[in-house]
Amino acid sequence: MSTRSEGPDADLSAAIEAGFAGHGEPPAPLPGAYVAAGRRHLRRRRLATGGGALGVAAVIATIALLGSGGTPQGAPDRTPVVDSPSAEEDSTAAAKPVDDPATRVREWLSPGQVLGYDGEGRLVVRPGWEVVRRVDNPLERTAPAGSLGAVVTNGEKTFWYLLDFDADSNGASWDPVGKAYARLEDWLTSQVDLARSSESEQGDDDSQEGQAVWVEFEPGTDRLIGVNGARIVDQRLDPAIPGFAEPGERTAAAEVVRDGRTWFVLVRPGPVFSDNVLVDPAVLAEPTMAALLDHARRQYASGEGLR
Structure with a gap:
């Protein structure tokens, strides 16, 4: 990772x-x-x-x-x-x-x-x-x-x-x-x-074992796909969250349902799989994509991030 x-x-x-x-x-x-x-x-x-x-x-x-x-x-x-x-x-x-x-x-x-x-x-x-x-x-x-x-x-x-x-x-x-x-x-x-x-x-610099990966960039396209039981409800490509990824890296945000619960996921490149940062809608002002992006921008602008 x-x-x-x-x-x-x-x-x-x-x-x-x-x-x-x-x-x-x-x-x-x-x-x-x-x-x-x-x-x-x-x-x-x-x-x-x-x-x-x-x-x-x-x-x-x-x-x-x-x-x-x-x-x-x-x-x-x-x-x-x-x-x-x-x-x-x-x-x-x-x-x-x-x-x-x-x-x-x-x-x-x-x-x-x-x-x-x-x-x-x-x-x-x-x-x-x-x-x-x-x-x-x-x-x-x-x-x-x-x-x-x-x-x-x-x-x-x-x-x-x-x-x-x-x-x-x-x-x-x-x-x-x-x-x-x-x-x-x-x-x-x-x-x-x-x-x-x-x-x-410690044994493999490219390992992402243990990380939750629910959303991936679909190879050869500009869209996301749900993996590991996650179903995508909404997605936004390149949502412009300064500090979330390196300049020029592809990013995205998605609303997904998994095991009966709704989550938001911020996505950026990882060494093997896409790096997923999960956000519970309950911490947002309202459970919308716009509220997610506002929250994420504030967190990364503060230098604190989301994890």
């Missing part, structure tokens, strides 16, 4: 800098971000960590405590250069208990991140935020490794999270509710699919 940034690297850097500038209130989460905790690495929509990929397809079992989404990868990771701590700083750090909540938040959550695992696989929640729904182990990791899908809110903002933990590193992916999906289960399915696609890429 080809990798695409959903927004300029400058936007990501600016968001991180803005996070460090906050006083008291935690910085606003970076939508659609990936964090390898403890290493301070930030990547767009990636779930491959450490020396291996993150897991396989999951049977998502939802455990509701309370009721209650372009392609990845930003700039290459760079190891920060830091000054050696002074003796006074060493003394202060030694006096601070390892289990101190503030220390755990500082050590294991990046700026903008509100939920994650620490080095022992324990959940870390930024003060002021609450986990209101959990989906246990959607990545089907084998103990002592684990994964978690979650809904997290501070009463004003709500985010969906997918966390991963193993002996080598931790990972987190998150999005604001309603960016492209209206249901947590659909969002988690997309994230698990992306994790499988990431796993495949």
Whole structure:
């Protein structure tokens, strides 16, 4: 699968800098971000960590405590250069208990991140935020490794999270509710699919295994065809969504019905199959092609994209 940034690297850097500038209130989460905790690495929509990929397809079992989404990868990771701590700083750090909540938040959550695992696989929640729904182990990791899908809110903002933990590193992916999906289960399915696609890429740069492909460009024509059980209701070629594809690449949008549900799909070239970006009509102002294109243009103009 080809990798695409959903927004300029400058936007990501600016968001991180803005996070460090906050006083008291935690910085606003970076939508659609990936964090390898403890290493301070930030990547767009990636779930491959450490020396291996993150897991396989999951049977998502939802455990509701309370009721209650372009392609990845930003700039290459760079190891920060830091000054050696002074003796006074060493003394202060030694006096601070390892289990101190503030220390755990500082050590294991990046700026903008509100939920994650620490080095022992324990959940870390930024003060002021609450986990209101959990989906246990959607990545089907084998103990002592684990994964978690979650809904997290501070009463004003709500985010969906997918966390991963193993002996080598931790990972987190998150999005604001309603960016492209209206249901947590659909969002988690997309994230698990992306994790499988990431796993495949490690062995085959042209693989798109795990990605949902419901619409393809018909060979030799300028029209779309439905695949994998999807029926096209409406389609629009070259809908002019700046930032969605490389300049000059062929793009399209389609309204499809699959398994009794209606979806919108944005389509762009992929290494093997067309790259499909799904959007639930429930997140749009109205369930129309015009509303889809308005929503997509806003998302890509903001640098956030749709996944």
